[in-house]
Each structure stands twice: as structure tokens, then as C-alpha cells.
Amino acid sequence: MRSLCFQARTPSFAFPSSRASPVRSISAPELAMERVIQLVEPVILKWNPDFSTYARVTSLFYEEKTEALEFVKCVNDLQQAMQSLVSEDSNSEKLVRAHWLMQMAMKRLQKELYQILSLNRSHLDPESVSVRSSRTSISTRSSASDDDVDEGDDDRRDAHAAGASSYSSSEVEEVYSIAMADLKSITDCMISSGYGKECIGIYKVVRKSIIEEGIYRLGVEKLSASQVQKMKWEAVETKIKSWLDAVKVSIKTFYGERVLCDHVFASSKSVRESCFGEITRDGAALLFEFPELIARNTKKSPSEKMFRLLDMYTAVSENWPEIEVVFSFSSTAAVRSIALNSLIRLGQSVQASLGDFQSKILKDSFKPSIVPGCGVHPLTIDTMNFLCLLADYRNVLDDIIVSEEKPKSPARPPLPESYFDSPDRDSNTSAPAISVRIAWLVLVLLCKLDGKSKKYNDVSFSYLFLANNLQYVVSKVRSSNLHYLLGDDWIQKQEEKINQFAASYERIGWGNVLGQLQTIEEKSSREASLEETFKRFNSSFDSTYRRQSSSTVPDQELRERIKMSIEQKILPAYRALYDSDTHRAESAMRRRRIAQNSVVKYEPEDISRRISELFSDPKSQRPVAVTASM
Structure with missing residues (x-):
């Protein structure tokens, strides 16, 4: 009866009562x-x-x-x-x-x-949280939350x-x-x-699933080294592009998750550290391991994948301050280490790419080795296009070169003082490391071109070939970020060399014609000799024009400059002789005989027109589109 009468009617009384005990004070x-x-x-x-x-x-x-x-x-x-x-x-x-x-x-x-x-998955989306929060909120919460709560x-x-x-x-x-x-x-x-363990367990399960689902939707997936090695480069490039897009979003995601975690667990530093580490560690590791995996295992030669490596290096290095702040906990040190290892590996691969690029210039697989018309060589076009693209990454490349070369000695290749105002001359006014490296690569190209110029049978063609190619180099430097790396002094020195090459071409290529004009002037008082000398001039001009008309000068400014210089040397002397008193004083019969024998073949205007038609072959080379295939 006692058990029935005192049966609990609500769960709050569903407790075993203790036996009667002696009365004591409460x-x-x-x-x-x-x-x-x-x-x-x-x-x-x-x-x-x-x-x-x-x-x-x-x-x-x-x-x-x-x-x-x-x-x-x-x-x-x-x-x-x-x-x-x-x-x-x-x-x-x-x-x-x-x-x-x-x-x-x-x-x-x-x-x-x-x-x-x-x-509240959508309202507590990490990226949205990161947008709502200021950049200083993490450090402020981390330092002040334990005392303020x-x-x-x-x-x-x-x-x-x-x-x-x-x-x-x-x-x-x-x-x-x-x-x-x-x-x-x-x-x-x-x-x-x-009950922190139970609380953290629920929080981790929900938030970790959100982080990993977001990374997966961004196209970042777990890959093995063997999978990457088996991929075609086009497939690898597609994954790199997806990764580059994913990094921008993921950094905001991790930042937002850190903000949320710092706020929710502000009462305990150890709890928020452990919780944030568990939630983001796997996703962050998956994200930051990708660049090292690509740099280490792709089959393409370094120069062919160099710009994608630079894109990934830029993405990590630009976000490094955020990575250090967001993953500042000791429990997330592994994430920082993974990101840093990727930077190091990418930097090493870029350095290897630069070495590979230099080797390709030296080996030069382009055939034929000489260009018809003395135009711009494909090696020059591809090399300069490649260097122009490199210049767009000048800040990142400078960091890579400096960090890679600091432990080594000597750090940089020596450059001639007359070629580049390099830091080897004055350590107190040292140029950026990338400037020296680019200048060195251009010098390697010019030395290679100098060797190619010697394969022309006509020496004048050798000088015109050098003038054309150096002009192309200078024009690409002027119109790209290479200008900031090499500087105005470098450009001025190269332009002086172009003028020297052009002058040598005129002296050798048109020297015979100029020599005949001098002979005509010396023999103008003797009719028979005069007629013979005009014939020699005609023959010399015809053969020289015929030989030089196969040449091209793709750069319009250089083309007009060379034609003007040739005309200024030939036309005034020829016009003076053509209009000389001796020639005008000849009898009508004598002039008719000279005309009949075609002794005076060209009017001065004919000479001018012929010179103006030089170097304008429509088949002359045109610069190709910028590629990264070098």
C-alpha cells in the first residue's frame, strides 16, 4: 500500500528516496x-x-x-x-x-x-560571416575574449x-x-x-560538414601523385583554374569560420582553438596541398607550366597574411606548414623553369637557323613574348629569386657594365633580382642572335638581321612591364647599338654605290670616262638594289630611318652630277647619243622612288601572338 500511495506522478519524483535518517541541521x-x-x-x-x-x-x-x-x-x-x-x-x-x-x-x-x-546554414555561411566582420575582429577577439566574458x-x-x-x-x-x-x-x-565535450561535438559535426561541402563544390578534390602524373596538361590546367577560383572563396570561408568560432566559444580559448582546428584542418590541408602536388608531379617541362605555377604562387603569397592570422593557433600550425611548403616548392619549380627557359634559348631548336629577308627570328619573338609575360609577375618573381638565391653564392650571373647597370657594379644601388635575371636572359638571346647573324653570306645582311632583331627586343621592352625592370638607360644603350648595326649595314651594303658616285665626281671632266662611269654606277645600283630588295625591316620607324639615311647619302651626290654644268653644256647630239646608249639610266626621282620601295616586302614577318610555349 505504501508503494502504491506514494507512487510518483511526475518524472521529477521518479527518484529512489533514501531511508529515514536521523534529523540533522540543514x-x-x-x-x-x-x-x-x-x-x-x-x-x-x-x-x-x-x-x-x-x-x-x-x-x-x-x-x-x-x-x-x-x-x-x-x-x-x-x-x-x-x-x-x-x-x-x-x-x-x-x-x-x-x-x-x-x-x-x-x-x-x-x-x-x-x-x-x-x-541557419545560409545565415551563418562562413563567407558571409567574413564579409560582415572586420579584418581586425579575429585578433581583437583572440586577445580580449578571455577577459571580457x-x-x-x-x-x-x-x-x-x-x-x-x-x-x-x-x-x-x-x-x-x-x-x-x-x-x-x-x-x-x-x-x-x-558539458563542453557534448557541445563541441555537435558544433564540429555541423560546421565541418559545411566547410568540406563548400570546398568540394568549389572543385577542389583529393588527388594522388599518380593521378596527377597520368593527367594530360589540359586537364591539369583546368584543375588549376578551379583551384585559383577556390582559393579566393576558401580564404574568406576559413576567415568567416574563425570569426564565428571565436564568437561562439569566446569564453574558452582552448575550446575555440580545438574546435576551429578540427573543423578546418582537413579542408585547409586539401586546399593548400594542391600547388605542391602539381609542382612536383606534372609531366610537362617547367617552362610550359611556369605561368600556372606563378599564378598559384601569387594566390598563396598574396593571402599569406590572412593564412597566418586565421590559422594562428598552435593546433593549426600544420596548415601553415602545408601552405609554406607549397610556396617553397612552387618557388623551386619556377627557378627550374627559368633555367629550362635559358637552356632552350641556348639550344635553339628553330629551323632554319637564318631568316629570309633578315627579319625577326622566331627565337626572338617567342623569347620576348615569354619575357613580357614574366614581367607581369615581376614582384612575385623577385621574391622567389631572392628567397631561393640568398643561401647560395654567387647569387646572380655577372653582366657586362656596358650592357646593364647591374647591382654587380654598385651594391649600394642594387637593382631588383628579377631585373638582373631578365637582363641576363635578354643578353643570352642577343648572344645567340649574334651567332646566327654570322651564317649570312652577305655581311651587310648580318648587320641588318641584328638591327631588326634588336629593334624588336627594344620595342617589346618599351611596350611592356619589362620597361620598369630594365630601365631607360638600358633602352638607350640598345638603341645606340641598333644605330651602329644600321650604319654598318649601309656602309657595307651600299658602299659600292657610294664609291661609284665618288668616281663619277672625280672623272666628270672627261666625257668618255664619264659615260663609262655612269654605266658602272647603273650596274652597281641595279645589282645592289636587286640584292637588297629581298631584305625586310618589319619595324616601320627603323625602316624609314634606314631608307632616309641611304637616300641622304646617295641622292644629293647623284642629283649634283646629274645637274652639273658639264652635263648641261653637252650638245643636243651628244645628249641624244648618251640617252640612246642609256648612259644616264635614272632620273634623280627614279633613285628616290627605288629607295623608298626598299624593305617593304609584304611577306615580311609579323610578330606572333603572345604565347607561353617557350
Whole structure:
């Protein structure tokens, strides 16, 4: 009968009661615990999903905000009372009941935590969080959060939630602010109550799935070295492009996750460090391992993949400050190490690419070795196009060269003082390392071209070939970022060489014609000799013109300059002789005889027209499109 009469009617009394014990005095902590239990028990039981259908289908934090705040306050009060009593009497029966209520409350808070994280995936998207937060928020929270948080300060928490809502200018911002405040309220309560493991477990599962799903959707996938080696370069390039796009988004994602984690777990540095590391470590490792994998395992020669390597190096190096800040925890040191190893490996591969590029210039696989018409050689075109692209990466390349060469000696190839005002001349005014390296590569090209010029049978063609190719080099330098690397002094020195080559071409190629004009002037007083000398001039001019008309000068400015110089040397002397008093004083019969014998074959205007038609062969070479195939 006793068991029937005293059968518990609610779960709160479903506890085994102790046997009657001698009456003893109740301590202050026990009395306080008794009062707390009486206050919190109805609230906690109301939201127990095992005992109430209403609690099972209703969200405490979404639909009953006032009761949610009261619920958290009850749990905090219960925890404080338990701490006071356990120090007084750890065997108190009231502690057993309090512990039972605490477990029930924690189960409810776990459910609420999961619901908030799941239902607010879009509002708590890491990238969106990163946009809402300032760049200084991470360091500020990391340094100040441990001192600023008062776990029992519910008034401040309420004010924060209300302030965030009123400050927001849109419904989205309001939902975001409320969710952030609710998450922090729950996690603070659970961690202070000794249920941090359960709290962190739920948070990690939800947030890690969001991070990894986002990276997967960006096209970043796990690849092995053997898979990369089997891929065609086109497929590798596609994955590199996807990775480059993914990096921009992923850095914001990791930053946003760090902001969220720092806010939600502001009460415990160790918890937020452990939690953030677990959530992001695998995804970040997958992201930052990719560049090293590509640099180490692709089958293409270094020069063929160089610009993609530079793109990846740029992406990591530009985001390195953010990487260091976001992954500043000791638990995420492995992520920083992976990113740094990728930078090092990419830098080494770029250095190998530069060496490979230089070797290709020296080996020169272009056939034939000489260009018809003395035009611009394909080696010159491809080399300069390649160097122009390199110049667009000048800052990154300078970092790579400096970092790679610092431990080594000598650091840079020596350059002639007359060729480039290099740092070898004056260490106090040293040029960037990339400037010296580019200048060296151009010098290697010019030396190779000098060797090719000697394969022309006509020496004048050799000089015209050198003038054309050096002019192309200078024009590409002027119109690209190479201008900033090599400088105006370098350009001026090369232009002086172009003028020297052009002058040598005129002297050798047209020297015979000029020599005949001098002979005509010397023999102008003797008619027979004059007629013979005109014939020699005609023959010399015809043969020289015929030989030189096969030449081309693709650069318009250089072409006009050379033609003007030739005309200024030939035409005035020829016109003077043509209009000389001796010639005009000849009798009509004599002039008719000379005309009949075609002694004076050209009018001065004919000479001018012929010279103006030089070097304008429509088949002359045109610069090809910029490629990275060198």
C-alpha cells in the first residue's frame, strides 16, 4: 500500500528516496540548493522532449525567446548552487537530483544547438560571416575574449542580442545577429556546466560538414601523385583554374569560420582553438596541398607550366597574411606548414623553369637557323613574348629569386657594365633580382642572335638581321612591364647599338654605290670616262638594289630611318652630277647619243622612288601572338 500511495506522478519524483535518517541541521548551501531546485525544476521539465509533446515539437529559442533566456538562467543558477554544495557536502542527495535535472537541461540545449546550426546554414555561411566582420575582429577577439566574458552576465547577453537586432538594417542581418547571440548563450551555458565535450561535438559535426561541402563544390578534390602524373596538361590546367577560383572563396570561408568560432566559444580559448582546428584542418590541408602536388608531379617541362605555377604562387603569397592570422593557433600550425611548403616548392619549380627557359634559348631548336629577308627570328619573338609575360609577375618573381638565391653564392650571373647597370657594379644601388635575371636572359638571346647573324653570306645582311632583331627586343621592352625592370638607360644603350648595326649595314651594303658616285665626281671632266662611269654606277645600283630588295625591316620607324639615311647619302651626290654644268653644256647630239646608249639610266626621282620601295616586302614577318610555349 505504501508503494502504491506514494507512487510518483511526475518524472521529477521518479527518484529512489533514501531511508529515514536521523534529523540533522540543514546547511546554508543545502537550503540554497533546495530553493534553486524548486525554481528550476518546473522550467526544465517543461522543455524535456521525453515527457512533453509540446517540448518535442516546439523550438525553445525560435518560438519562446523569453522562456529560452529564462531556461539558460535556470541552468546557470543550478550550476552555481551545485558548485557551492559540492564543496560543502559532496554526498548530498540534493546533488543527485540537481545532477539529474542538469542532464535533462543539457539534452535540451544540445537539441537547440543543433537546430540553430542546421536551420541557419545560409545565415551563418562562413563567407558571409567574413564579409560582415572586420579584418581586425579575429585578433581583437583572440586577445580580449578571455577577459571580457562574464559567464553569468545574462543582462549583457540580452543587451547584445537586442542591440544586434536593432543595428541590423535587414531581416537577414537580424537573423544572423540573433543566431550568433543564441549560439553563444547555449555554448557558454553548456561549457560552464561541464558539458563542453557534448557541445563541441555537435558544433564540429555541423560546421565541418559545411566547410568540406563548400570546398568540394568549389572543385577542389583529393588527388594522388599518380593521378596527377597520368593527367594530360589540359586537364591539369583546368584543375588549376578551379583551384585559383577556390582559393579566393576558401580564404574568406576559413576567415568567416574563425570569426564565428571565436564568437561562439569566446569564453574558452582552448575550446575555440580545438574546435576551429578540427573543423578546418582537413579542408585547409586539401586546399593548400594542391600547388605542391602539381609542382612536383606534372609531366610537362617547367617552362610550359611556369605561368600556372606563378599564378598559384601569387594566390598563396598574396593571402599569406590572412593564412597566418586565421590559422594562428598552435593546433593549426600544420596548415601553415602545408601552405609554406607549397610556396617553397612552387618557388623551386619556377627557378627550374627559368633555367629550362635559358637552356632552350641556348639550344635553339628553330629551323632554319637564318631568316629570309633578315627579319625577326622566331627565337626572338617567342623569347620576348615569354619575357613580357614574366614581367607581369615581376614582384612575385623577385621574391622567389631572392628567397631561393640568398643561401647560395654567387647569387646572380655577372653582366657586362656596358650592357646593364647591374647591382654587380654598385651594391649600394642594387637593382631588383628579377631585373638582373631578365637582363641576363635578354643578353643570352642577343648572344645567340649574334651567332646566327654570322651564317649570312652577305655581311651587310648580318648587320641588318641584328638591327631588326634588336629593334624588336627594344620595342617589346618599351611596350611592356619589362620597361620598369630594365630601365631607360638600358633602352638607350640598345638603341645606340641598333644605330651602329644600321650604319654598318649601309656602309657595307651600299658602299659600292657610294664609291661609284665618288668616281663619277672625280672623272666628270672627261666625257668618255664619264659615260663609262655612269654605266658602272647603273650596274652597281641595279645589282645592289636587286640584292637588297629581298631584305625586310618589319619595324616601320627603323625602316624609314634606314631608307632616309641611304637616300641622304646617295641622292644629293647623284642629283649634283646629274645637274652639273658639264652635263648641261653637252650638245643636243651628244645628249641624244648618251640617252640612246642609256648612259644616264635614272632620273634623280627614279633613285628616290627605288629607295623608298626598299624593305617593304609584304611577306615580311609579323610578330606572333603572345604565347607561353617557350
